[in-house]
Structures are given as C-alpha cells and as structure tokens.
Amino acid sequence: MIKPDCRFCLANELLTDTPLYRLAQFFILGSIDPDRTHQVMIVPYRHIETPFCLNADEWAEIGEALNIAR
Numbered sequence: 076m077i078k079p080d081c082r083f084c085l086a087n088e089l090l091t092d093t094p095l096y097r098l099a100q101f102f103i104l105g106s107i108d109p110d111r112t113h114q115v116m117i118v119p120y121r122h123i124e125t126p127f128c129l130n131a132d133e134w135a136e137i138g139e140a141l142n143i144a145r
C-alpha cells in the first residue's frame with residue numbers, strides 16, 4: 076500500500092535521504108538532525124499508519140531491524 080503524499084513511501088520518490096540499510100520488510104534511515112545524529116528510523120516499505128498495523132512478516136523481521144539499528 077502506498078499513500079500518495081507520504082515522503083516515506085519510496086514509490087513516491089519524495090524521500091531525499093539514502094537508506095542506511097535495507098531489509099526485506101524495512102529500510103533504516105539515519106537522522107538528519109545534527110542534535111540527534113544517534114537516532115535512526117525504521118520504516119516499513121508498506122505504508123501503515125501505526126506500528127499496530129504491522130503484518131506477520133513485518134513483525135517477524137522487526138527484531139532484526141532493531142538489532143541493526145542498535
């Protein structure tokens with residue numbers, strides 16, 4: 076699912092940041108805030124509104140994504 080105005084839906088080509096890492100279900104972005112350089116964002120390829128909307132495949136991979144982000 077893609078939301079047309081979402082900058083994190085890669086198909087929209089609105090995201091200017093290059094993902095630091097790509098997994099099957101997620102990509103990981105670094106922070107562009109100079110005061111928060113240690114933060115990352117784990118983004119699912121599928122547009123969802125909340126983490127409660129993650130599907131089974133995404134839940135299965137989120138632990139790996141968190142480990143990579145750490």
Ligand SMILES: [Zn+2]
Binds near residue numbers: 081082084121123
């Ligand atoms: Zn999106």
